[in-house]
Amino acid sequence: MEALGLLMQGFGVLLTWKILALMMVGLVLGIFVGVLPGLGGPNGVAILLPLTFTMDPTSAIVMLSCIYWGALFGGAITSILFNIPGEAWSVATTFDGYPMAQQGKAAEALTAAFTSSFIGSFAAVLLITFLAPAISSFALKFGPPEFFAVYLLTFCSFVGLGREDKHKTIISMSLGLLLAGIGLDTVSGQLRMTFGSSDMLRGVNFLVAVIGLFGISEILLTMEERLALRGHAAKISLRTVWQVWTDMPRYWVTLLRSSAIGCWLGITPGGAIAASFMGYNLAKRFSKDKESFGKGRIEGVFAPETAAHASGTAALLPMLALGIPGSGTAAILLGGLMVWGLNPGPLLFVEHKDFVWGLIASMYLGNIVGLILVLSTVPVFAAVLRVPFAAIAPMIVVSCAIGAFAIQNAMFDIWLMLVFGVIGYVFKKIGIPLAPLTLALVLGNRAEDAFRLSMIGAEGNLGVFWSNKLVGTITTLAIVLLFWPILDRLIAGISKARRPARA
Amino acid sequence: MPNSDMEIVVDDPTAPDDNSPAVTSKRTVDLIVSLLLIAFAILMAWDNQRTGASWDSSGPQAGYFPFYLSLILGGAALFGFVKTLMEPASEAKAFVTRAQLGRVMVVLVPTFLFCLALKFLGLYVSSFLLICGFMGFVGKIAWWKSLLTAFIFTAVMFIVFDVYFDVLMPKGPLEALIGR
Numbered sequence: 001m002e003a004l005g006l007l008m009q010g011f012g013v014l015l016t017w018k019i020l021a022l023m024m025v026g027l028v029l030g031i032f033v034g035v036l037p038g039l040g041g042p043n044g045v046a047i048l049l050p051l052t053f054t055m056d057p058t059s060a061i062v063m064l065s066c067i068y069w070g071a072l073f074g075g076a077i078t079s080i081l082f083n084i085p086g087e088a089w090s091v092a093t094t095f096d097g098y099p100m101a102q103q104g105k106a107a108e109a110l111t112a113a114f115t116s117s118f119i120g121s122f123a124a125v126l127l128i129t130f131l132a133p134a135i136s137s138f139a140l141k142f143g144p145p146e147f148f149a150v151y152l153l154t155f156c157s158f159v160g161l162g163r164e165d166k167h168k169t170i171i172s173m174s175l176g177l178l179l180a181g182i183g184l185d186t187v188s189g190q191l192r193m194t195f196g197s198s199d200m201l202r203g204v205n206f207l208v209a210v211i212g213l214f215g216i217s218e219i220l221l222t223m224e225e226r227l228a229l230r231g232h233a234a235k236i237s238l239r240t241v242w243q244v245w246t247d248m249p250r251y252w253v254t255l256l257r258s259s260a261i262g263c264w265l266g267i268t269p270g271g272a273i274a275a276s277f278m279g280y281n282l283a284k285r286f287s288k289d290k291e292s293f294g295k296g297r298i299e300g301v302f303a304p305e306t307a308a309h310a311s312g313t314a315a316l317l318p319m320l321a322l323g324i325p326g327s328g329t330a331a332i333l334l335g336g337l338m339v340w341g342l343n344p345g346p347l348l349f350v351e352h353k354d355f356v357w358g359l360i361a362s363m364y365l366g367n368i369v370g371l372i373l374v375l376s377t378v379p380v381f382a383a384v385l386r387v388p389f390a391a392i393a394p395m396i397v398v399s400c401a402i403g404a405f406a407i408q409n410a411m412f413d414i415w416l417m418l419v420f421g422v423i424g425y426v427f428k429k430i431g432i433p434l435a436p437l438t439l440a441l442v443l444g445n446r447a448e449d450a451f452r453l454s455m456i457g458a459e460g461n462l463g464v465f466w467s468n469k470l471v472g473t474i475t476t477l478a479i480v481l482l483f484w485p486i487l488d489r490l491i492a493g494i495s496k497a498r499r500p501a502r503a
Numbered sequence: 504m505p506n507s508d509m510e511i512v513v514d515d516p517t518a519p520d521d522n523s524p525a526v527t528s529k530r531t532v533d534l535i536v537s538l539l540l541i542a543f544a545i546l547m548a549w550d551n552q553r554t555g556a557s558w559d560s561s562g563p564q565a566g567y568f569p570f571y572l573s574l575i576l577g578g579a580a581l582f583g584f585v586k587t588l589m590e591p592a593s594e595a596k597a598f599v600t601r602a603q604l605g606r607v608m609v610v611l612v613p614t615f616l617f618c619l620a621l622k623f624l625g626l627y628v629s630s631f632l633l634i635c636g637f638m639g640f641v642g643k644i645a646w647w648k649s650l651l652t653a654f655i656f657t658a659v660m661f662i663v664f665d666v667y668f669d670v671l672m673p674k675g676p677l678e679a680l681i682g683r
Contacts, residue, residue, distance in 0.1 A: 050670075051663075053670065054669070054670060167579045167580075167582045167583045167586070168579075168583065170575065170576075170579040171540060171576060171579045171580055171583065174572050174575045174576040174579065175540070175543075175576055177569075177572050178547055178569055178572050178573060181569040181572070185565040187562075187565070188564065188565045190554060190555075190564075190565040191554075192550070192551060192554045192565050192566055192569065193547060193551065193554075195550070220607050220610060220611065223606045223607055223609065223610050224519065224599070224603040224606060224607060225519075388638075388642050388644060389642075390637060390638050390641050390642020390644060391634075391638050391644065391649075391652055393610060393637065394630075394633045394634040394636075394637040394638070397610075397613075397614050397617060397633065398617075398626075398633065398660070401618065401621065401626070401630075402626065402664065402670075402672065405621075405626070405672060405673065406664075406670050406671075409671055411621070411622060411673065414618050414621060415618060418614065418615065418618055421614075422611075425607075426532065426536060427536075429529070429532070429598060429599070430529055430532055430533045430536060430598070448568045451568060452562055452563050452567075452568065455562050455563055456562035456563075460558060460562070460563075
């Protein structure tokens with residue numbers, strides 16, 4: 001197996017004291033932001049991104065992805081102990097996790113959550129290890145039309161499959177694409193949408209926008225809420241861990257099912273939330289003892305956690321193989337890659353082998369180290385919640401400002417960050433999703449270039465997007481997905497109309 | 504209740520009052536945002552059309568792609584505007600209550616001042632002032648704790664970014680005084 005050999009090489013890149021230390025730092029910081037109210041995966045990565053600017057790309061991405069794993073682990077702590085889901089995909093974990101904590105079984109619930117997160121991630125990393133190289137070598141044959149078709153597929157699936165109002169997703173996405181276009185046009189070298197301002201010349205930097213949209217706006221939103229909390233403290237003993245682990249094989253069907261759901265939904269954009277609920281609901285449906293769900297059943301913790309983490313991890317697969325992020329956090333990681341001069345996509349596997357396999361190896365290692373770390377340090381992190389928000393909020397503001405400034409050394413970017421913070425706050429409150437905007441900002445220029453290059457190649461004939469089987473299938477699929485809600489209703493309507501006829 | 508000796512309780516003395524009156528409704532904000540987006544779309548469409556949104560010998564001009572995007576944006580925002588307008592106003596939920604707005608301003612205003620101060624005082628001094636001011640005035644945390652936390656945080660930032668990693672940050676008179 002070629003993949004295994006390369007993976008071993010990847011481990012070789014990682015096993016230095018410096019990287020292992022960075023990994024630990026990343027995990028600890030990640031758990032920290034995961035536990036803090038209102039912060040979570042994308043926010044944590046966005047705020048802590050500037051810390052990595054001065055590192056070499058491998059160290060930086062290892063640390064960033066560890067922050068991500070840590071944040072995922074940390075989210076489970078607050079869900080179970082305090083009934084506060086840090087992220088939307090932790091909501092399903094609270095259904096059975098919090099009742100367990102109330103019954104004094106917090107340690108068991110936490111162990112179950114951490115272990116199943118680990119299993120979910122592990123399944124997804126296995127998938128990445130064996131599938132990503134294949135996909136990327138396939139994608140090497142892609143020309144501009146194929147790439148544009150894949151971008152189109154990503155955008156359309158957001159609109160068609162997202163839960164938000166369709167027009168709001170479209171607003172978010174087209175706004176992101178427009179903002180991405182500001183500044184110097186890379187194809188013609190012309191300036192556009194700058195209105196003569198020299199600050200606008202550089203365009204809207206993706207990371208500045210993200211720091212504002214996720215970092216600053218999240219503080220504003222958190223401040224609105226009542227920050228008082230009451231929960232259970234927990235300490236995990238080796239005996240509890242042993243008990244849960246020996247008990248776990250009984251639930252192998254649930255674990256396997258949730259992993260599969262997670263991997264599948266993770267590859268399609270924005271799937272982690274759906275995955276966790278689906279994992280939970282299916283476990284409930286197939287259970288012999290449906291009544292006990294929601295009352296502190298350990299299976300009810302296994303199912304959503306496995307699915308959520310499998311999908312959170314699988315979201316990195318399209319990012320690595322095609323340069324298309326499967327989630328908001330993956331989009332931010334992708335933005336990070338570009339800061340270090342790496343161009344995510346199929347060429348990454350050819351040109352930066354060491355880097356890619358180092359990253360994949362770090363997913364294995366990070367998850368194992370993370371599991372041990374959270375199991376042993378839960379009491380410390382639960383106590384983090386005692387730190388008053390009034391101390392944390394200004395520190396987050398400062399980290400955001402450092403990050404926004406450091407990217408291009410521009411004062412203008414700090415103001416831009418503040419504006420995006422307010423935009424993010426308002427958008428979140430009126431239900432305009434931010435993930436499509438993030439995705440559009442990071443992919444905008446590449447989608448436009450792909451479109452224009454294919455147009456130039458085909459002399460303006462839109463038929464180029466159906467010129468061969470591959471590109472035609474992807475484009476058609478994209479359009480089907482875009483109109484999926486309408487098609488879905490039509491199909492349902494037809495079958496409804498038929499049924500009484502048959503009866 | 505078992506485990507009652509291991510409870511974690513955190514109070515929030517300045518929490519927003521639940522009965523606080525709404526400042527504005529979600530509906531109003533939705534309408535305003537839609538109008539702003541439409542205006543933005545028109546501005547962008549006009550600018551891109553000026554840049555050139557058609558085809559020339561080399562293919563689509565620089566403004567072509569963004570021009571059509573602004574049309575999509577404008578269309579979607581217009582749709583949202585009409586849709587919101589059709590909904591009965593009586594069902595509108597509160598966008599933000601007065602107490603909540605107060606708390607949001609408590610963060611937003613200092614953050615604004617902090618950004619303003621960056622240019623004159625530099626990052627590190629502004630950060631120190633923001634953190635200890637916020638902890639002391641907003642969080643009502645003992646002054647010695649606030650000062651100490653702010654000092655340690657700023658010092659660590661300074662050592663990490665300025666001394667160790669050489670990241671360029673806005674600097675002010677204090678940094679000039681100590682010759683950095």
